[in-house]
Amino acid sequence: MKPLLKNSSILLAVILLVALTLPLYAGEYYIHIGVMVLFYAYMAVAWNILGGYAGQHSLGHSLFMGIGAYTSTYLFSVMGITPWLGMWVGGALAGVMGLFVGYLCFRYGLKGPYFALVTIALAEAAVYIATNAEGIGGAQGLSVAWTGNAPEMMQFNGKGGYYYVILVMTVAAIVLSTWIIRRRFGYQLLAVRENEDAAEALGVDTLRVKVQASIISAMLTALGGTFFAQYFTYINPRNVFGEGPSIQILLFAIIGGLGTVWGPVVGALVLVPVAELSRGWLGGSFSGAHILLYGTVMVLVMLFMPNGIVGLYEKIRQRIQNRNEKSEVA
Amino acid sequence: MLEVSKLRRDFGGLTAVHDLTFKVEAGEIVGLIGPNGAGKTTTFSMLAGFIPPTSGDIVFQGKSILGLKPHQVCKLGVTRTFQIVQPFPDMTILENVMVGAYARYTGTVDARRKALEVLERVNLAHKANTLGKNLNLLELKRLEIGKALATEPSLLLLDEVAAGLKDAEVDNILVLVRQLNKEGITFLIVEHLMKVIMNLSHRVIVLDFGQMIAQGTPDEITKDPAVLEAYLGKEA
Numbered sequence: 001m002k003p004l005l006k007n008s009s010i011l012l013a014v015i016l017l018v019a020l021t022l023p024l025y026a027g028e029y030y031i032h033i034g035v036m037v038l039f040y041a042y043m044a045v046a047w048n049i050l051g052g053y054a055g056q057h058s059l060g061h062s063l064f065m066g067i068g069a070y071t072s073t074y075l076f077s078v079m080g081i082t083p084w085l086g087m088w089v090g091g092a093l094a095g096v097m098g099l100f101v102g103y104l105c106f107r108y109g110l111k112g113p114y115f116a117l118v119t120i121a122l123a124e125a126a127v128y129i130a131t132n133a134e135g136i137g138g139a140q141g142l143s144v145a146w147t148g149n150a151p152e153m154m155q156f157n158g159k160g161g162y163y164y165v166i167l168v169m170t171v172a173a174i175v176l177s178t179w180i181i182r183r184r185f186g187y188q189l190l191a192v193r194e195n196e197d198a199a200e201a202l203g204v205d206t207l208r209v210k211v212q213a214s215i216i217s218a219m220l221t222a223l224g225g226t227f228f229a230q231y232f233t234y235i236n237p238r239n240v241f242g243e244g245p246s247i248q249i250l251l252f253a254i255i256g257g258l259g260t261v262w263g264p265v266v267g268a269l270v271l272v273p274v275a276e277l278s279r280g281w282l283g284g285s286f287s288g289a290h291i292l293l294y295g296t297v298m299v300l301v302m303l304f305m306p307n308g309i310v311g312l313y314e315k316i317r318q319r320i321q322n323r324n325e326k327s328e329v330a
Numbered sequence: 331m332l333e334v335s336k337l338r339r340d341f342g343g344l345t346a347v348h349d350l351t352f353k354v355e356a357g358e359i360v361g362l363i364g365p366n367g368a369g370k371t372t373t374f375s376m377l378a379g380f381i382p383p384t385s386g387d388i389v390f391q392g393k394s395i396l397g398l399k400p401h402q403v404c405k406l407g408v409t410r411t412f413q414i415v416q417p418f419p420d421m422t423i424l425e426n427v428m429v430g431a432y433a434r435y436t437g438t439v440d441a442r443r444k445a446l447e448v449l450e451r452v453n454l455a456h457k458a459n460t461l462g463k464n465l466n467l468l469e470l471k472r473l474e475i476g477k478a479l480a481t482e483p484s485l486l487l488l489d490e491v492a493a494g495l496k497d498a499e500v501d502n503i504l505v506l507v508r509q510l511n512k513e514g515i516t517f518l519i520v521e522h523l524m525k526v527i528m529n530l531s532h533r534v535i536v537l538d539f540g541q542m543i544a545q546g547t548p549d550e551i552t553k554d555p556a557v558l559e560a561y562l563g564k565e566a
Contacts, residue, residue: 184432184441191429194418194462201378201412203404203433203481259420 019167023160029280031159035166035231037272039224042170043245044252044264045177046220051250052259053186054213055193056106059116060123061249063101064094064218066241068225070130073142073235076153083154087226091219098218102211111196123241130237141236144229154230162231169227170265173220178261180216189213193259221249255301257308266309271297331356331516332377332408332485337386339372339540346372348540349386354485359507359517361531361548363524365560368537370520371413374487377518378410379403390485404433407484411477411491413520415470417462424449424458426473430480445480452476452506468499475506486510488519492526504529528552536560 022034043065051057071093072086101122105115131139149157156162180186188209191199200206229235239245256267274297278290305312332354339347347369354360362370375381377388379400388395395403400410409430418426427445428438435441449455452472457465465473471491478486488507492500500523507530511517521527527534528548536544536551538560544551551557 183438184436187425187429187432187438187441190421190425191418194420195416197380197400198412198416198418198477199429200380200400201404201410201416202430202477203401203409204429205399205401 016171023163028159031163033273033276035159035163036276037268038163038166038170039227039231040248040252040272041265041268042166042173042227043221043224043249044256044268045170045173046217046224047249048253048259048264049177049180049189049220050210050213050217052253052263053181053189053193054210055259056210056213057112057116057250058119058217058246059243059250060119060121060246061217061221062241062243062246063119063123063126064097064221065225065228065245065249066123066126066130066235066237067094067097068222069229069235069240070136070142070225071222072226073144073229074136077142077145082152083226083230084152087223090222090226094222094225095215095219098215099211101218102214103207106207106210106214120243120246123243123246126241127237130241137236139237141234141239142229144233144235146233154226162227166227166231169223174261174265176220181261185209185212190259251298255298255308257310257314260308260310260314263308263310270309331358331391332518333387333389334373334377335387335389337373337376337388338384339369339376339381340384346540347376347383350537350540350542352535352542352545354516354518356484356516357511357514358532359511359519359530361527361534362518362520362537363522363527363534364537367539369540370537371489372540373537374410374489374518374520377403377487378408380410401433404481404483407482408487409478409481409483409485410487411474411489413489413493415467415474417465417470417473417477419461419463421462422459423454423462423465423473423476426462427476427480430477433481444482448476448480451479451510453502467494468496468502471495471499471503475503479510483515485516485518488517488521490521491519492521492523500526 023031026034047058047061068087068090071090072083075081075086075089076083101119105118110118130136136142147153147155149155151161154165188199188204191202191204192206192209196206225240228240252267252271253264255271256265257263275290275294278293282289282293301309335351337347337350338345350373362373364370372381376383379395379398379402382397390406390408395406418429424442424445427448428441431441431444435444446455446458449458452475454469454472454476457469462473475491492503495503504526507517519527519530531548534545534548534551535542536557543556543560544554546554
């Protein structure tokens, strides 16, 4: 056990060091890939708190992303309020929405596919509401007004600034997610996922912990929505409320390993570069080939690693540990 | 300690439990028996807050627990186990039991200490780091008791903890329950195995078609004509 722990903390330190220094030597294109990896890792970690830990698979997390993106962008572009503040307003609104969705579904015992369907429906409803709300740009969407290199407005010349913003957000989300899973709340979420009746019989207020997970997950996702808007400087109903981001977020969590701290991060770390690089390399010569490659990688992971990449790693680790124990006995 | 009065549960047109009235005193081990479909598990589910009764009342330590959810009933000191074992399959045994311990302890250090203590009691300490899905049936039955014990119940509802076990294993469970009872835990036990009921129970309640047809000491019960009829049918 011991040396393994040591190895993994060294590995972690190396990854963090690479992550911290990437913008110093990488070109803009690679920094962009770094931003995308971190952004999706962040979103997947946020999704994982409800979807992975508590086992309630939301297929409509774009609802919260959109609330975050639209709130901060509206406050910034129309009223001049900095996104640094606006993101928390969006987070609070999304938190209220998370409470509403969570309570509505879990109070009436919606589970599995039924919960998933409700989340899809609500996100889709948000697309149509935003499309028809002229006050927030309607189908045209909103552009984030450019104010020059203004860190106080979460705007930067070049991609390096954005990179560090999302790096801090991702590290913070991982820390929060780790903290949660090591305490009572985390154990109770896992128990709900594993067996709700048994959890309830052992004194777990299953409704309460599920709603709490929904609120936390929604708030974090909304903060990511603000970052998305600032980075791409343009949002419309389809690209923040639509099914695209919903599906992508949960793919990374599932491929990486559902319900583990590192699964969502690993998923994004492996898949986002595959997607981005293959688009860069193949997109010009064989159009569509990159999607084919991306799909193939995903199918392979699903087939050979049903518990995700981290799940496979855990399995191998257990096997080695078992073998060591056996050889110690012998 | 527990007073059940006129407890009734209808499923559509079927009355699973019919105006059931009984008491459990502190320190007792009470057996609840009856043929299949007599309403034993339904009674358990109502006592633990999983199914709302159609009518009647359940009073625990002087207060009605009617309408409370299972987790609230558990906090008051009534914990049930399940006839079909319900482990948390992808959590370790230690973590499984910690979930129960968290009902009493908010801190992880305290919950872990409590859980380790319980694992010693139910002979699973050596399996602490095994996943729930990797246990055999005896271990699962022990885990089921362990999880419930960790919630520090004053009344423990055991639903067929011995079913499916070998003789020697059943004896293990008997010893454990008797010990726990000496330490002050009151038991209400549903069981098909007469060996368990006859060995453990201070008092036995017999249900048939949702109604109590007899109660008394194990000896009295085995001689009761109504009980014999329910189990063996009418004499020709």
